Amino acid sequence: xxxxxxxxxxxxxxxxxxxxxxxxxxxxxxxxxxxxxxxxxxxxxxxxxxxxxxxxxxxxxxxxxxxxxxxxxxxxx
Amino acid sequence: xxxxxxxxxxxxxxxxxxxxxxxxxxxxxxxxxxxxxxxxxxxxxxxxxxxxxxxxxxxxxxxxxxxxxxxxxxxxxxxxxxxxxxxxxxxxxxxxxxxxxxxxxxxxxxxxxxxxxxxxxxxxxxxxxxxxxxxxxxxxxxxxxxxxxxxxxx
Numbered sequence: 600x601x602x603x604x605x606x607x608x609x610x611x612x613x614x615x616x617x618x619x620x621x622x623x624x625x626x627x628x629x630x631x632x633x634x635x636x637x638x639x640x641x642x643x644x645x646x647x648x649x650x651x652x653x654x655x656x657x658x659x660x661x662x663x664x665x666x667x668x669x670x671x672x673x674x675x676x
Numbered sequence: 677x678x679x680x681x682x683x684x685x686x687x688x689x690x691x692x693x694x695x696x697x698x699x700x701x702x703x704x705x706x707x708x709x710x711x712x713x714x715x716x717x718x719x720x721x722x723x724x725x726x727x728x729x730x731x732x733x734x735x736x737x738x739x740x741x742x743x744x745x746x747x748x749x750x751x752x753x754x755x756x757x758x759x760x761x762x763x764x765x766x767x768x769x770x771x772x773x774x775x776x777x778x779x780x781x782x783x784x785x786x787x788x789x790x791x792x793x794x795x796x797x798x799x800x801x802x803x804x805x806x807x808x809x810x811x812x813x814x815x816x817x818x819x820x821x822x823x824x825x826x827x828x829x830x
Contacts, residue, residue, distance in 0.1 A: 675796030
């Protein structure tokens with residue numbers, strides 16, 4: 600299983616902070632599609648993904664146990 | 677612990693103290709504060725949220741980038757999360773270097789990088805609503821829709 604984390608507006612839209620999803624073997628892009636459909640997330644295309652706390656490109660393949668975070672454009676500072 | 681996410685008021689002096697070194701001829705300190713008016717719109721307060729474990733890593737990455745670019749630099753960064761009122765301190769960046777020009781440049785670099793790669797978000801609360809802010813630099817955060825190669829895992 601994989602833990603998926605949502606932040607900022609994505610968390611508000613999804614209505615949950617995290618979810619458990621079977622994502623091993625899927626790419627980040629494939630997981631984005633699944634999550635966008637499951638949680639009705641409109642703006643997921645503009646979100647970055649991080650795997651185990653490092654930015655990951657859309658084509659990266661997710662491994663068993665990886666923690667995936669969807670990261671909307673940041674606004675710190 | 678030169679890179680921290682704080683849930684309470686930031687003690688500015690304690691951030692500065694972390695970069696004191698005998699080799700330094702300059703320490704620059706950037707203090708980011710909560711502004712009341714943005715393009716004429718009045719902010720009541722902000723909520724900052726972080727993906728804390730990753731945010732600390734990315735702050736450390738920025739510090740390491742600075743140490744590679746500016747020889748002899750020491751860096752400390754603390755970013756606040758939670759509810760912040762107008763004039764509250766949101767971020768403190770301290771950089772020390774042997775010479776002052778480097779300290780100014782490197783400090784500016786740090787705040788610009790924070791706005792690019794550190795997973796922290798602010799939610800603006802106005803009199804007539806609230807919104808998560810995603811393009812604080814008033815441009816698309818990632819022009820290609822994702823960080824450029826240089827932003828990944830450096």
